[in-house]
Amino acid sequence: MVLPRSYYLNDDVLAIARSLLGKVIITTFDGKTTSVMITETEAYAGVADRASHAYGNRRTARTEVMFAEGGVAYVYLCYGIHHLFNVVTNAADIPHAVLIRAGEPLEGIDHMLLRRKKATLTPTLTSGPGALSAALGIRTIHTGVSLNGDSISIHDMGTNISPAQIVAATRIGVAYAGADALLPYRFYIAGNRFVSKAKGL
DNA sequence: CAAACGATTTTCT
């Protein structure tokens, strides 16, 4: 079933980041449907989190969507090349978000291979936030899009990830955040092949 | 208006 809007309003962004593991993202663009099961997430805990773009209650044209009510997408361009897909959570004016870092391909693998210019299915197809977004066809123009809509949606397929299967670790690429870079805000499914292998593991 | 810089990935050595 599609996750209801209320799912995203939880004020505990860490709980949502854990809960999203095992859920399924389905995108439909240009009549092409692709889906992945989420295997890795990172929480960005709003104004008090130095690693968050919204740290210190900073509102700009780019971060504004993080201040929207939970249940929409926040997509932004990183290093001029990569589109990073986040799930906005919590009530309006509380800029919490969960970065989706990796997933396990389910449907539309042929479309994902085309988008990534790859010939065969390997973990690199959808492991890593930039790679995952590219495979699903998510780009910055989708920022602000509802996660209950026709183009992007997140579903509970009944897959249950037990706490024992969830590993908590430090976030990746946020060394600039000082002490907040050490927070265990990254979660992934233990033993899953489709988890990012970027430096920092 | 100009300049610096990333919540990364790929490729080359």
Add this chain to the structure above:
DNA sequence: GAAAATCGTTTGG
């Protein structure tokens, strides 16, 4: 293992 690719956002003049 190291470095390049590449551009919107943010910040400073």
